[in-house]
Amino acid sequence: MTPQPDAARRTPLNRDRVLRAAVALADASGIDGLSMRSLAQELGVVPMALYKHVANKDELLDGIADIVVGEFAAPVGGTDWQADVRAQILAARGALLRHPWAARVIETRTQLTPGALAYLDALIGTFRAGGLSADLTHHAMHALGSRVWGFTQELLPAPPEVEGAQREAALREMAARYPHIAEIAAAAAHEDDTVVGGGGCDDQFEFEFALDVLLDGIARLHAAGWSSKTAG
C-alpha cells in the first residue's frame, strides 16, 4: 500500500479552503476564537502551513471579509430605485447578521476588497439608473454607508502609490471594472475644486449632509404627528 498518512493529505489546502474554514470557525467560535493556531487545528494542519496560502493574519481577515461582502449582492428589479437600494442595503444587513463578527472585521480593513468595490458599484448604479445625479448619489452613498459598514471615511480606494504610466494603467483598469465608482470619484474630485485635499471627500460635509437628512426627516415626521402606531 502506498503511504496515505491521513485523508486530509489527499485534498491539499488552498487559499479558498482556508478562507472558508476561517469563516466557519468565526461563525462558530466568534472572532476571538479565530486564531492562526485554532484555524490550523481545525484544518488538521500545523499553524505555519497556513502561511503558504495567506501572507499573514491580516490578509486572512481581508479574505473572510470579502467572502461576507460577497453575500451582500441582491437581485434588483430596476423599476424603482428606492426599493432597489432598500433591497441591497437590507441584503447587506442580512449578511452581517448571519456573521455577527463580520461588521467589526470589515470596519478594520484599510483597503476596500474587490467584493466591496463590486457591491458599491452596483449600489451606485442603482441610484444612477434611478436618475439621481452623480454628486447626489455620492453623498447618498456616504449617508447610507456608515449605517451598514464602516466606510465613513474612505469610500474611494486610495490610488496605488506606484508612479507614472503604471499608476495610470491601474486607475484605468479600475475605472473599466467599476464604472460607477469611477464616475462618482470624478464627480467628487470635480466638486472638490475649492478644497486642497487631493481628490478626497470632505468628511465633515458628508457627515453633516447625512445628519441633516436625518434631522429634517425626523422633524417632518414630528410635524406630521408621526407615531409608531400610525405607521404600523
Place this chain on the structure above:
Amino acid sequence: MTPQPDAARRTPLNRDRVLRAAVALADASGIDGLSMRSLAQELGVVPMALYKHVANKDELLDGIADIVVGEFAAPVGGTDWQADVRAQILAARGALLRHPWAARVIETRTQLTPGALAYLDALIGTFRAGGLSADLTHHAMHALGSRVWGFTQELLPAPPEVEGAQREAALREMAARYPHIAEIAAAAAHEDDTVVGGGGCDDQFEFEFALDVLLDGIARLHAAGWSSKTAG
C-alpha cells in the same frame, strides 16, 4: 535625607492618573500601542502595578472610553431642538476625531458607561424639550446613534441580573439619574407589546426606520433638483 527613591513615588498612582495616561498613550501611539506593559512603562511602573487600580485591560478600556464620551457634552441653547441635537451630535463627532482610536473602543464596550448614559439622557432630553413624542424620540435616537457610535443594537442598558428587591432598587436609581432614558425605555417596552422579546427594541424595525428616513430624504432632494452647488 529621608529616602526619596524617585519623584514618581511622591505622587502615587491612582485610577484617574492611569486612565488619563492611557488616553494620552492611545492618542500618541494608536490603540495597538496601548498595552498594559507600555502603559506601565509610560508611568514608570511595573505592569502589574496597574492592576491595583484597574481590574483588567477591559476595565481600562471602559475607563478611557468613558473619558472620551465625557467630552461629548455640548452646551445647548434650548430654543431650537434641531440645532441643539445637531450641536450635540457634532460635539460627539469632534471628540471622536480628537481620539481616532475611540470609536472602535467604544463600539466594543458591552455596557454603556455612566458618561454614555449621561450623554444619551441629555440628547433624549433635547428631543423631548422640542416636543417630540417619546416613541419618535426613541426611533430618532436609534437612527442617529449608529451614525456616531456603535450602539446599533443595545441602546438600553441590560438590566442588572441580580434578583428581586435589589434589582428593583437599581432600576429605580437609574430611572432617577437618567429620567429621559427611563421614559424612552418605558415607551419602547410599551410599544413592544406585540413582540416577545423582554423589553428590548426591534432592531430590524429601527434599522428600516432609519433607512427609510434617509431614502425618503434623498428622494426628496432628488425631486427638488438638489445639487451640492445649490446647497453651498
Place this chain on the structure above:
DNA sequence: AGGCGAGGTGTACGCCGTACACCTGCCTTC
C-alpha cells in the same frame, strides 16, 4: 535519474494579558 518547487513541519522568538506570592512603608491603635 536528477532536481526543483509547492506545500507541510518544527522550533523558536518576542509580544501580550494576568495569576500569585512577595515586599515595603505609612497609619492606626494601644
Place this chain on the structure above:
DNA sequence: GAAGGCAGGTGTACGGCGTACACCTCGCCT
C-alpha cells in the same frame, strides 16, 4: 514607642498569540 494591618508597588511565571526561518517530502518535468 511597639505592633500590626493594609494599600500599593514588585518579580516571576504561564499560556496564548503572530510569525521568522530552516527544514523535510513529495510529485512532476526534463
